[in-house]
Amino acid sequence: MDLEHARQVAAQAAEAAGRLLREGGRGGTPGARPKGENGDVVTDLDVASEKLLLERILTAFPDHSVIAEESGLVGAAGGEWTWLIDPLDGTNNVAIGLPAYVVGLALCHHGRPVLGVVHEPVPAHTWSAVLGRGAHGPSGVRLAPPYRPWRHGPVVAWTQGHGVSRAAAHPLKMRLDLGARRVLQLWAPLLSWVMLARGDIDGFVGYCAEAVDLPAGALLAHEAGIEIRALDGGPFLWGVDGPPEDRSFVAGHPEAIPALLELVGSA
Known part of the structure; x- marks a missing residue:
């Protein structure tokens, strides 16, 4: 498997989807409607972006399986190579006119991510x-965020899975609110991973995160030098097929991890 070729295909597909989203979102959000019973929404843009991405990926890799946000599994389950596609991470933001959204793709080999691409349509950055x-x-700039000690608590991002009730996440989220300088809840987890990989924020905490949008962002941060741990400080399990609890994490610069774990450990 030529992973560099796969990266190029994924990046070009994500950028094409980004252009579609950027042009289609002008003047309002077409066809926004409820998705499920937890307040989430889906739009015609999600569907159109996913259609484009599926066509690009399956044309280039017809033997691969795909798990897409709206379509679910395309192809056989449990294959050697599986793509995860989030055609519009941040749909709720788009629905209220907030330009904070991205497109994400990951390629997994036997369940472990080996390739991740995130594209932000508004600035057209990949x-x-x-x-x-x-x-x-x-421009091919390598990401390697420096460690910056904080004086008044860290700036951290937060995400929780769609199926998590506010009550279930309450103790951990409250502890972050009390101990962090600022807690960002962007409604676009992949964008939070990008901010962490760039060094814009100090940490990222997730509770039962969604499987489709986790691998691309986590791999991006990991390859930038970010350390990712389970909430108890143990190893982070990279597979996407396990229970939602396995997708709970604390992420930050290796020198910041002890303080971040101490922050969430009290919850």
């Missing part, structure tokens, strides 16, 4: 990573 080869941003 970030990508291949396992063991580093993470790169626009």
Whole structure:
């Protein structure tokens, strides 16, 4: 498997989807409607972006399986190579006119991510990573965020899975609100991973995160030098097929991890 070729295909597909989203979102959000019973929404843009991405990926890799946000599994389950596609991460933002959204793709080999691409349509910036080869941003710049000690608590991002009730996440989220300088809840987890990989924020905490949008962002941050741990400080399990609890994490610069774990450990 030529992962560099796969990265190029994924980046070009994500950028094409980004252009579609950017043009289609002008003048309002077409066809926004409820999705499920937890307040989430889906739009015609989600569907159109996913259609484009599926066509690009399956044309280039017809033997691969795909798990897409709206379509679910396309192809056989449990294959050697599986793509995860989030055609519009941040739909709720788009629905209220907030230009904070991205397109994300990940390629997994036997369930472990080996390639991640995240594209932000508004500035037309693309970030990508291949396992063991580093993470790169626009113009091929390699991502390597420095450690910056904080004086008044860290700035951290927060995400929780769609199926998590506010009550279930309440103790952990409250502890972050009390101990962090600022807690960002962007409604676009992949954008939070990009901010962490760039060094814009100090940490990222997730509780039962969604499987489709986790691998691309986590791999990007990991390849930029970010450390990712389970909430109890143990190893982070990279597979996407396990229970939602396995997708709970604390992420930050290696020198910041002890303080971040101490912050969430009290919850």
